[in-house]
Amino acid sequence: MNGLAVQQVKYLYYATKRLITMGSRLPLVVILGSTGSGKTKLSLELAKKFGGEVIGADSMQIYKGLDIITAKATKDEQLIAPHHMIDVLEPHETCTVVEYRNNVLKLIDELLNENKLPVVVGGTNYYIEALLWKILVESENAKKHDQPGVLPNNDHEMPSEELHKKLKSLDPSMAKRLHPNNKRKIIRALEVYYQKGKKLSELYDEQKSSFGGSKSGGGLRYSNAIVLWVNCDQETLDKRLDDRVDAMLKNGLLDELLSFHKIFNEHRLKTGEEMDYTKGIFQSIGFKEFHTYLMLKEDERQTPEGQKQLEQGVQQLKMVTRRYAKKQKRWVRNRFLGRKDRQVPPVYELDSTDVSKWNENVTVPAFEIVESYIAGVKCVREPLPVRELGSTPNSEDETHFCEACERVFIGEHQWRGHLRSQKHRRRLNALGKGKGVAA
Structure with a gap:
């Protein structure tokens, strides 16, 4: 055993000893990282090591079905530790970020009270931020599934730009922050105005002031939250993601999509719904990219044109997946490491570039970090510095x-x-x- 290994063993021994004498102070562990970086693997290791439970923070994995395209933990992996917020909703149901937040906050509190480590893992930005920061305004219809909210004159059917003009007349400050095409957030702002009789921009300002937050959002919800950022060199990650798409195809991705598409189309035709890739699980990467191929008849898929559409779908899926991974990485840098005007939990970077050194670069450091917080001792690992990146886009940008x-x-x-x-x-x-x- 080398000197570093001996030092690590001693550290864990004394940290555990102190834990026994001082009593447990469990942190909230949040695992971030681009798709394909290894978040799921680390979440299982931490849950197994510390007797914790995994809480999904992925807006697509919350739906039943499409296990391959959403890269869910396999059934065998889910047996390693209890999993929550995975396979919860039917494909036609909806889950607002407020609903997600309320359910998970209750779950986190229950786990902490039972002295079980909560391990939140996922890449849906607004889910993570809703848990960590005291943000979001509750609406009266927050607990209702598939309810359009309270808007007069069927405004939900209006074009996004028209809704944006309406919001501009009612809440110009909020309208300045939202893109005219962001229909979901525009409707949300209008719903709050009609339900509460108050501007959403004013409610946000009051909320931030009450929670001691900043212009980027409210204060931290958990003082003992820690973030483990599983990061990978971009060139290596791009190759890994391309390979993962190929592996998905070998593991039955097309059959999964075709079967799901067939079932949904039968339901759609019966109900008269139009194809909408902007709602629910149909937003998942993979549907839009293979839309033309999926719409072909079975015999047409075997033709040269059908195979051409298939190959184009594969290449589109790879490109969109790489782009999404870069977006997730930018989000961590901008929202956690690039703003000195907001409270942020400590962020520890774990390098997953070389999978042959996973234990050395990811597992062992993660164990040490979590153990130090449980035991209440200074961690030998240093969190990443927070630095001002300048004019980073945020929710209040005009x-x-x-x-x-x-x-x-x-x-x-x-x-x-x-x-x-x-x-x-x-x-x-x-x-x-x-x-x-x-x-």
């Missing part, structure tokens, strides 16, 4: 409309970047507005 390019941009960061872009300048020249005119 929208800007470029009349020349007819595009909307959220936040000063995007807006200034657009104004400096060659595409914008070419558009101005084409319109004859001259050099230096913004819009």
